[in-house]
Amino acid sequence: MRSGIVAIVGRPNVGKSSLLNALVGRKVSIVAPKPQTTRHRIQGVLHRPQGQVVFVDTPGLHRKAARALNRYMNEAAAGALQDIDLALFVVEAGRWTDEDQAVLERLKTATCPVALVVNKVDRLADKAGLLPEIGKLAEMHPYAFVVPLSAKSGDNLEALVKELFARVPEGPPLYPEGQVAGHDLSFTVAEMVREKLMRALAQELPYALTVQTDSLERSGTLLRASATIWVERENQKKIVIGEDGVMLKRVGGAARRELEYLIGGRVFLQLWVKVKENWTDDPQALKRFGYRNS
Ligand SMILES: Nc1nc2c(ncn2[C@@H]2O[C@H](COP(=O)(O)OP(=O)(O)OP(=O)(O)O)[C@@H](O)[C@H]2O)c(=O)[nH]1
Ligand SMILES: [Mg+2]
Incomplete structure (x- = not known):
C-alpha cells in the first residue's frame, strides 16, 4: 500500500479547491468565482486499490495581506508545505501573473518536491499554444512533473493521479476506508x-x-x-x-x-x-x- 500527503497551493482563484474536489470525487472544499474563497487548510482523501493520497487544499497565497484574516490565510497556506510528500503548484493555462511568480519563489524554498498543474485547459481557445507554454513553465523550476488538465471537465485528471501514486511512499492508510473529508x-x-x-x-x-x-x-x-x-x-x-x-x-x-x-x-x-x-x-x-x- 502507498500513502502520502500532497498539498495543493497557488494564488487565489486558479482552481485549487475545484481540483481537490475532482480528485476525491466529492465537494469537500467550497468553490466560488471570487478569489480568496478558501480560508482554511482542507483535507480530502483519494482512495484507490493501490493506496491513499491525502490532499491538503489551501487558501490562495496573496500579497496584499493587510488584515489579520489575510495573514492567517497566508500562514495557513505556507504552513501546509511542512511534512508533506509533494506540493502541487496550480496555475491557470495561458495566464502567469506576478502573484504566481511570488508563489513560485516561496516554493523554491520548500524542502518537498514540487509538481506543476496547469489547470483550466478547457478555456484555451487555441490548444496549439499549450505545448510551448508548458515548455516555458517547466524551465522555471525543476518540477517533479508537469500536468495540464481541467478540474472542471476532468480532462487529464487520471494522468495526475498516476503521477501521484508513482511518487507517494509505501505506508499504511492515514484515513479509514470511505472517509473522504478531514473535517466534520x-x-x-x-x-x-x-x-x-x-x-x-x-x-x-x-x-x-x-x-x-x-x-x-x-x-x-x-x-x-x-x-x-x-x-x-x-x-x-x-x-x-x-x-x-x-x-x-x-x-x-x-x-x-x-x-x-x-x-x-x-x-x-x-x-x-x-x-x-x-x-x-x-x-x-x-x-x-x-x-x-x-
Ligand atoms: N473553466 C474552468 N474553470 C475552472 C476550472 N477549475 C476551476 N474553475 C473555476 O475557477 C473559479 C475558482 O475556483 P476555485 O476552485 O474556487 O479556486 P481556488 O484556487 O480554490 O480559489 P481560492 O480558494 O480563492 O484560492 C471557480 O469559478 C471555478 O469554477 C477549470 O478547470 N476550468
Ligand atoms: Mg479554494
Missing part, C-alpha cells in the same frame, strides 16, 4: 453557507463575513442545524438579510439543498446574522471564529 459536519454546514454567500453577494461583502455553526442535531435522516453569519457592520447585516429577508432565504435555501444532497436526508437550517465590528482584523475574534493556526 459542523464545518461543512458553515462552509456551505459561506459558499452560497460568496456567490450571492457582490463585491467586498463576502470578505467581511464569516459563518459559525451554533448547533447540530441529527435524528434519523433529519439534520437540524443553526448557524450565525457574522459581519462587520450594521449596514452589511441589512444587505445579508435583504429586503423582507429575501437574500437570507435564498442563501439558506441553496445551502440547505446542497447539504440535503450531501447527507442524503432532510435538512432544517436556521440562519442568524450578527455584527462583530472589525472582526477580520481582530486576533481575538479570529480565534473565536475558528481561525487558528498551529
Whole structure:
C-alpha cells in the first residue's frame, strides 16, 4: 500500500479547491468565482486499490495581506508545505501573473518536491499554444512533473493521479476506508453557507463575513442545524438579510439543498446574522471564529 500527503497551493482563484474536489470525487472544499474563497487548510482523501493520497487544499497565497484574516490565510497556506510528500503548484493555462511568480519563489524554498498543474485547459481557445507554454513553465523550476488538465471537465485528471501514486511512499492508510473529508459536519454546514454567500453577494461583502455553526442535531435522516453569519457592520447585516429577508432565504435555501444532497436526508437550517465590528482584523475574534493556526 502507498500513502502520502500532497498539498495543493497557488494564488487565489486558479482552481485549487475545484481540483481537490475532482480528485476525491466529492465537494469537500467550497468553490466560488471570487478569489480568496478558501480560508482554511482542507483535507480530502483519494482512495484507490493501490493506496491513499491525502490532499491538503489551501487558501490562495496573496500579497496584499493587510488584515489579520489575510495573514492567517497566508500562514495557513505556507504552513501546509511542512511534512508533506509533494506540493502541487496550480496555475491557470495561458495566464502567469506576478502573484504566481511570488508563489513560485516561496516554493523554491520548500524542502518537498514540487509538481506543476496547469489547470483550466478547457478555456484555451487555441490548444496549439499549450505545448510551448508548458515548455516555458517547466524551465522555471525543476518540477517533479508537469500536468495540464481541467478540474472542471476532468480532462487529464487520471494522468495526475498516476503521477501521484508513482511518487507517494509505501505506508499504511492515514484515513479509514470511505472517509473522504478531514473535517466534520459542523464545518461543512458553515462552509456551505459561506459558499452560497460568496456567490450571492457582490463585491467586498463576502470578505467581511464569516459563518459559525451554533448547533447540530441529527435524528434519523433529519439534520437540524443553526448557524450565525457574522459581519462587520450594521449596514452589511441589512444587505445579508435583504429586503423582507429575501437574500437570507435564498442563501439558506441553496445551502440547505446542497447539504440535503450531501447527507442524503432532510435538512432544517436556521440562519442568524450578527455584527462583530472589525472582526477580520481582530486576533481575538479570529480565534473565536475558528481561525487558528498551529
Ligand atoms: N473553466 C474552468 N474553470 C475552472 C476550472 N477549475 C476551476 N474553475 C473555476 O475557477 C473559479 C475558482 O475556483 P476555485 O476552485 O474556487 O479556486 P481556488 O484556487 O480554490 O480559489 P481560492 O480558494 O480563492 O484560492 C471557480 O469559478 C471555478 O469554477 C477549470 O478547470 N476550468
Ligand atoms: Mg479554494
